[in-house]
Amino acid sequence: MKRNYLLGYDVGSSSVKASLVDAESGACTATAFYPKSEAPIKAVRPGWAEQDPEAWWQYLKTATADIMAASGATKEEVKAIGISYQMHGLVCVGKDLKPLRDAIIWCDSRAVPYGQKAFADLGSEQCLSHLLNSPGNFTASKLAWVRENEPDTFNNIYKVMLPGDYIACRLSGTAATTVSGLSEGMMWDFLEEKPARFLLDYYGIPADMLADIVPTFGIQGEVSAAAAAELGLQAGTPVTYRAGDQPNNALSLNVFNPGEAATTAGTSGVVYGVLGNVGYDPQSRVNTFAHVNHSPAQPRLGVLLCINGTGILNSWMRRIVASPLGGNGGGSYAEMNELAAQAPIGSDGLSILPFGNGAERVLCDKEVGAAIHGINFNTHTQAHLLRAAQEGIVFSFAYGMEVMKQMGMDLKTIRAGKANMFLSPIFRDTLAGLTGATIELCDTDGSVGAARGAGIGAGIYADNKEAFASLRKLQVIEPAAKDQPAYREAYQRWLTHLPKAQ
Numbered sequence: 001m002k003r004n005y006l007l008g009y010d011v012g013s014s015s016v017k018a019s020l021v022d023a024e025s026g027a028c029t030a031t032a033f034y035p036k037s038e039a040p041i042k043a044v045r046p047g048w049a050e051q052d053p054e055a056w057w058q059y060l061k062t063a064t065a066d067i068m069a070a071s072g073a074t075k076e077e078v079k080a081i082g083i084s085y086q087m088h089g090l091v092c093v094g095k096d097l098k099p100l101r102d103a104i105i106w107c108d109s110r111a112v113p114y115g116q117k118a119f120a121d122l123g124s125e126q127c128l129s130h131l132l133n134s135p136g137n138f139t140a141s142k143l144a145w146v147r148e149n150e151p152d153t154f155n156n157i158y159k160v161m162l163p164g165d166y167i168a169c170r171l172s173g174t175a176a177t178t179v180s181g182l183s184e185g186m187m188w189d190f191l192e193e194k195p196a197r198f199l200l201d202y203y204g205i206p207a208d209m210l211a212d213i214v215p216t217f218g219i220q221g222e223v224s225a226a227a228a229a230e231l232g233l234q235a236g237t238p239v240t241y242r243a244g245d246q247p248n249n250a251l252s253l254n255v256f257n258p259g260e261a262a263t264t265a266g267t268s269g270v271v272y273g274v275l276g277n278v279g280y281d282p283q284s285r286v287n288t289f290a291h292v293n294h295s296p297a298q299p300r301l302g303v304l305l306c307i308n309g310t311g312i313l314n315s316w317m318r319r320i321v322a323s324p325l326g327g328n329g330g331g332s333y334a335e336m337n338e339l340a341a342q343a344p345i346g347s348d349g350l351s352i353l354p355f356g357n358g359a360e361r362v363l364c365d366k367e368v369g370a371a372i373h374g375i376n377f378n379t380h381t382q383a384h385l386l387r388a389a390q391e392g393i394v395f396s397f398a399y400g401m402e403v404m405k406q407m408g409m410d411l412k413t414i415r416a417g418k419a420n421m422f423l424s425p426i427f428r429d430t431l432a433g434l435t436g437a438t439i440e441l442c443d444t445d446g447s448v449g450a451a452r453g454a455g456i457g458a459g460i461y462a463d464n465k466e467a468f469a470s471l472r473k474l475q476v477i478e479p480a481a482k483d484q485p486a487y488r489e490a491y492q493r494w495l496t497h498l499p500k501a502q
Helices: 053-071 112-124 124-131 139-149 151-155 163-172 181-182 196-201 225-229 244-251 311-320 323-328 333-340 381-408 425-435 444-458 483-500
Strands: 005-011 016-020 028-034 077-087 089-092 159-161 217-222 238-244 260-265 269-275 287-290 301-307 351-355 369-373 413-415 438-443 472-477
Touching: 005 163, 005 444, 016 053, 016 333, 028 053, 028 444, 053 163, 053 225, 053 438, 077 163, 077 444, 077 472, 089 163, 089 217, 112 124, 112 139, 112 196, 124 163, 124 196, 139 151, 159 163, 163 217, 163 225, 163 238, 181 238, 181 287, 217 333, 217 444, 238 244, 238 444, 244 260, 244 269, 244 301, 244 444, 269 381, 269 483, 301 381, 311 323, 311 333, 323 472, 333 381, 333 425, 351 381, 369 483, 381 425, 425 438, 425 472, 425 483
Parallel strands: 005 077, 077 238, 260 413, 413 438
Antiparallel strands: 005 016, 016 028, 089 159, 217 238, 260 269, 269 301, 287 301, 351 369, 438 472
């Protein structure tokens, strides 16, 4: 019996993951990722981070071969391909569509001075009203660095692309991008509804270096004969969806509409909420991009809050504070959660600021450091420290969500995968109790989401409701009304310590 499958790729900086999804049932039939150890990042100088785009393609080939073999699917049964990718990277290709240099990826900070100067020269009103962000360390600023420091490379550029655009180009042989992609690179003008010529002109970037624009959902290209031979796929298979990793994570969790948010809480934490009008934060404390379903007629913007000091604080607590539970490596996170639950909400007056992992954009790019406030040697125990750390992480989320609220967002539903900090009942209950939002934990990931997105783009699904009808909710956490006063009191106390750090 023949089946219809959707193929999703998630091109990250640590690995490339591929998943094959049964279009009818929505079940993930097979999944694989490469490399098995973390992909190398080249750091020739401090603050630099580059990767070879050809390596992404080789990882993708290996993962594709694995899932096709494991699933038993034939190449004819793969009906559409979707791509999720690491955001803000820069791939420069010549007329032969081959990279002219390694990709400058998202965590490379060399372009920070370029973005800062552009923001000062062009003015905050111009940048924020048109780009919805400061030019920052995004793709356009990275390209400005190449223009100034590698003129020979710059002069040979045919097209510039984001990492996902490059993978789509390798699949189809055509260079293209999306409005969502241009917006994440600071190359889309939301007022003019076209590429941001004012910033490109300022940086000395010819507009024809940008790839042609294709819709986020729809026929973006077809697998070429050459790519089909390399991957074992059918020539002509359509590429029908692409998005950056954070918009795609939101799509994976069926977050499309105002009032909904997708959240992750690993080493760093992200809240990605959907805004129903074109707006921005006057202090640029959050980033705003075109969401996957954005259109001028029906604005859908993804507002991204990033907190650097999230799970890294909890892992530090495991190594330093919880070590008596399990030797030098610390106790398990489950043991830590059990111990932390012995302390009351608010940790008996103990407050922890979690900002110990670099400058925080939500704090206007200040590096304030982590801090412990209110500690009492006669009262506070290991349990208080562990709980206060988790509460402090949640409070930093809530602080950023207040910025989002000032932009007109009312987040009533927060969706996340059941992983990392969301495995902790304290973390989940505190976030729900303080924000008043319902938290839904779902079973999905980026490559599966990209496959479902491909189904929407190919017309196999009528809309996101049909595409995500089979999305499995693992747990729903409702805010506990009886505990909300205690959460708010602890949060207000935490807020009093923040100005001291700034």
